[in-house]
Amino acid sequence: MTAQTKPTYTQVKSRYEILRQVAREVAHEGLTPVLPNKRGAAILKSEISFDGFTSDCQKELQKWEKKGSRRVAWDWSAVQKKYRTHPKRFELSIWYRSWHLCGASIGIPTSSGGKLRLDFIEANPISSPLSGLIVDIVIAAGIAYAKAIGASQLRIMEPVNDDVKNLYLSKIGFFYNQKDNFCYRDLT
Numbered sequence: 001m002t003a004q005t006k007p008t009y010t011q012v013k014s015r016y017e018i019l020r021q022v023a024r025e026v027a028h029e030g031l032t033p034v035l036p037n038k039r040g041a042a043i044l045k046s047e048i049s050f051d052g053f054t055s056d057c058q059k060e061l062q063k064w065e066k067k068g069s070r071r072v073a074w075d076w077s078a079v080q081k082k083y084r085t086h087p088k089r090f091e092l093s094i095w096y097r098s099w100h101l102c103g104a105s106i107g108i109p110t111s112s113g114g115k116l117r118l119d120f121i122e123a124n125p126i127s128s129p130l131s132g133l134i135v136d137i138v139i140a141a142g143i144a145y146a147k148a149i150g151a152s153q154l155r156i157m158e159p160v161n162d163d164v165k166n167l168y169l170s171k172i173g174f175f176y177n178q179k180d181n182f183c184y185r186d187l188t
Helices: 009-029 055-065 076-083 134-148 162-169
Strands: 034-036 042-044 048-051 090-096 100-109 115-123 153-157 175-177 182-186
Touching: 009 048, 009 090, 009 134, 048 134, 055 076, 055 100, 076 100, 090 134, 100 134, 115 134, 134 153, 162 175, 162 182
Parallel strands: 115 153
Antiparallel strands: 034 042, 048 090, 090 100, 100 115, 153 182, 175 182
8 A cells, every 4th residue: 555645835735726716717707797886887797807916916906005095904915925825825806907906805714624714805995897896706706716625604704894794794695703703604
């Protein structure tokens, strides 16, 4: 009998990058051909794209950090440094016409791997053609990734205020865990 070799960090990292990409593709496929944004304008699915935290995403997020209209002044550079060593992390950047960053999210599975935590979700603080759609898109991509890694629950951690918490709770199937301050949706 031969002993099984443990996969290297590089192999694990590559496997989960493939799962993240597939989840982004599944979420994009699930979009309707035309999506109405917050202002009622029709946005074509073909004009929306998803990616990870690329260098272009990092540059755009740095621009957000200089804006004064953000609900929470997250330091996306520090967030990325903290999460990049987690090969199983969830990461999503949402683009309009491939050049306008409209939203970003990052998180990790719980230590048991049974739940996916979305720790940060942010829409473009200036507004964008996808205003009003970012949370729905993040949830769709989060669910796709959670299922890909075998997680049975999607959690949105620590809503920044009651309005944001109520926005999450308005989405199908979401409940609130008051003790640990997160919104969640069971996936099974």
